[in-house]
Amino acid sequence: MRFFEYEAREIVKRAGIPVTDYGFTTDATEAKEIAQRIGGPTVIKSQVLTGGRMKAGGVKFADTPEEAQAHAKDILALEINGHMPRGVLVDPKAQVEQEYYAGVVWDGTAKKPLMLFSDMGGIDIEQVAEEHPDHVGRGHFSTLEPFSDFQAKQVIAAAGVTGRALQRATPVLARLARLFLENDMTLAEINPLAELKDGSFVALDAHMEMENEGMPRQKALLGALGIGAQEGTREGHTPTAFEEAVKAIDAADHRGVIQGKDTGFTGNIGLVIGAGGGSLTLTDAVRQQGGKPANYSEIGGNPSVAKACGLAKQVLRLEGVEKIAVMMSIVSNTRVDIVARGVIKACLELGKDPGETIAIFRIPGAWEEEGFKILDSYGIEYCDRSVSLWEAAGRAVAKIEKAAA
């Protein structure tokens, strides 16, 4: 789940990291009042969940409250990349000595949070990492063991920061790391983190993303920020036709659960996968063995034949997909025979031979003997729990590569 900047700043503030005396409003007149309270030059920033604000004219500087009001009026009416602003943030124009970058991101490969710090703030960290790698400090930390401020200090020092700045930036990065853990974040970023003329550090902008599955645990925080359940995850992309179709199939039948995503996938292996983390494990297993998935999916909770069929048909209709791999970790509440019927039916309804189209069927679990009889009758290669997820994924990749060659 994504947060607007004004919400992210509030999260940062609650974690004990200094922020400027900003104000959020949806009204230009109120923007003037905030600027009057601040009493000096201000920055008026559009609150949208998209990048490119500055280029689009969504960030403007004002020397007087009247100018702040005029800018707020313009920005509130300005659409940026198809997004209308939630409001504007009125921020004091800080006297900055130097800009830094402080961030914590979930590293899916290492399966640990990664702290990042740079003395080159205000620009994309990816650009800094590419052009000036010696200016970026990095360090993983555990989600289980207690966090020590010293770990943050090492990361900052690795970016070449020393002396007073090192001492003062350390608690900021340490609090950001703790905030990341305590609030189920996948990204917590302060950019720029400003060192002011007096040597103090203050967050001038913040970017936060929360794990969707963590949202139920974070009701208190979301409630305090005024974020209701109706806002969902604020996903940044428009669902594709595949994603919409899978969602509609799922909604039409209460039995079982299916999900599907094809955003970012361009491969030729259709995946009908699921069960207890099985989808992620299987997607990784396919990719690590050279396979190119056409989609990601989740199926479980004992779906009906119609629902399994619906998902498989949508996957088979994806461009470039000739075969599908139907795989799950061990299931106790999903009927193997019912899923087998569903995926076979999908093939037949699309005029495809199930024996040729289903590269592998590996769902060990309830009613598997009945499932195996069905699979046998259509000449489909299947395996039981004695074949690992890794091995099953490898067999699917090999078969699809052989067919494509």
Add this chain to the structure above:
Amino acid sequence: MRNDGLFIAVEIDDTITADAELAKKLTEACPVDIFAVADTGGVELVEGNIDECVLCGLCLAAAPAGAVKIIKIYDEEALLTR
């Protein structure tokens, strides 16, 4: 009366298809709505639901012995037994 899905076939003895009481019992018993009460009051099979059969046998228990047959087409037409 027999109706075939891809995997499952359901057969009802012709002598009981007009039985309104049985139609009601089968409709209530089946968890996946394979049976319905016809406009005439007798038993009707819902074609689109036949392959959803979960082989629970509740229809066999609700009907007189041998009156309803659940046939596994994929298993050499094996009959589901109570």
